[in-house]
Amino acid sequence: MEKTSVDVAEAFKHGFALLDTNILSALAQAKHSSNFGKILDLLYKQQCEIILLNSTKFEFVGYCNNNADYTKLNNWVNQFTILPINGEDIKIASFLSSAYKFRSHEISPKQISFCDCLNAAQLIKYGGRLLLVTSDIHDYPLFVFDIERTIVIDDNGKAVFVGIITYNEGKWLDLRQKFKESQRN
C-alpha cells in the first residue's frame, strides 16, 4: 500500500499545483517574499500551473475592514486561476472529514478545517493529476496522501516548512473501504 520509492518527476507530470492559504499567507507576510522563490522555481521548472480554490481566496481576502485593502488583495489573488467549488467537492470533503475522524479518533472536529478538506478533495477528484503546496503538512494526513517533497524556506531566520502533497490511490481506496465497513462503537 505504501509507496516504496518517491518519484518527484511523476508528481509534477500533470502540470497543476494547488496552493493552500497558508502558502499565500506566508508569501504575503514574509519579510522578503522573494525567499519563496524556491517554490516558484520548482513549479516553473516542471511547468506546473498555479491554481487556487475559491475557498482559499475567501480565506485570503476575507475579513478586510475597508474596500481599498479588499480590492488590492482581490487584485493580487486574481492573477491566479481560481477554481469554483461544487457539490461533488463538498461531498468528497465531508466524506474525508468523517474518514479522518474514523482513522484518528483523537482528532477534534475543530482540527478538521472545511477549506483543507476541500483542498484534499481536489487531490482525490483529479486522481493524482494535481499536487498541493502547503506549509501545514499535518492537515493532509499520511494515511491518505504522500509528501513527495519538503522545501525549507528561510524567512529572515525563521524556518517555513513547505510540503508538496500528492494523492496515493492505494491509501485512499483502503481508507474508503475500511470506513464503509465501519460500524458504530
Place this chain on the structure above:
Amino acid sequence: MAEKNTKKIEEKTRKEGKFSWDNFDKEKFFKETDAIKDIFINKEKEKYGKDVCGCGGSV
C-alpha cells in the same frame, strides 16, 4: 473521471488567460506581493488580535 476533470482546469486556465509561466515576471510578482504585505499583516492582526507567523500560528 480524473482525466475529464483535468481537461476542465485546462480549459478554464486557457479561457481566462490567467497565470502562465510564459508571461510570468518573477521580479514584478514579488514587488506586487511586497506591496500587499502591510494590508495583509494588519488584516491578520485584526482577525486574530495578535501577530501571526507565516503558517498561521501566533507569535
